[in-house]
Amino acid sequence: MIKNFILGLILTFSFTSFGANTHLIDANSETGFAIYRTSKPKAKEMRELCRLGIEEIMVMSGNAEQFENKYSKYCPSLKVIYNKKQKAKIPMEASFLAEFDAWVKDSQEKGKKIAFRCNCGCHRTGRLAAYYQMKYQGLSAVDAKIIMKKHGKYMFLFGYLKPQVDALKEFIDGKECTKRSKYCVVKDI
Secondary structure, eight states: OHHHHHHHHHHHHHHHHSTTOOEEEEEOTTTOOEEEEEOOOOHHHHHHHHHHTEEEEEETBSOGGGTTTTTGGGSTTOEEEEEOBOOTTSOOBHHHHHHHHHHHHHHHHHTOEEEEEOSSSSSHHHHHHHHHHHHHHOOOHHHHHHHHHHHOSSGGGOTTHHHHHHHHHHHHTTOOOOSOGGGSOBOOO
8 A cells, every 4th residue: 555655656756746758769860750769748848749750659558649639839730640558568559569550650650750758758669669669670678678667657557568568578579478468469359
């Protein structure tokens, strides 16, 4: 009970105290494609997303109405293409990864700048960034986890993300998941 209370205080502070946590993951100067990871935007951050030329965003915390929609006048060209609440403790679904991959492919082909986020840009966002980096940039799971930790906050409280990233690498490689099932990509029925 006390542990959950302290965790709640830490998470509340972390989600409100350090701004956008925006990082470029990948870019192609020839086509114009770029992909960013970020956190929940307010007016200042929305202006920055527009300045960067970001056209579309995936919101994995399901709260676009409180941020992108509320502050849309600061970046009217930004389109929310996904707005569902995911939980960091629950591994990503194969169907979501297929949707993400189709979005990335389309954006690469059209030279679009895109972004994805959760709340702090740390845990759900870090996990998806690790997936992108392993699949599209050839990073190892070890290197992807190092980057995830670098941009994350209070990662010691989210130890389940590391085995999820290992399981994502196995999924990318077309291998059966060797981790406990609670870390494996959720297969569609």
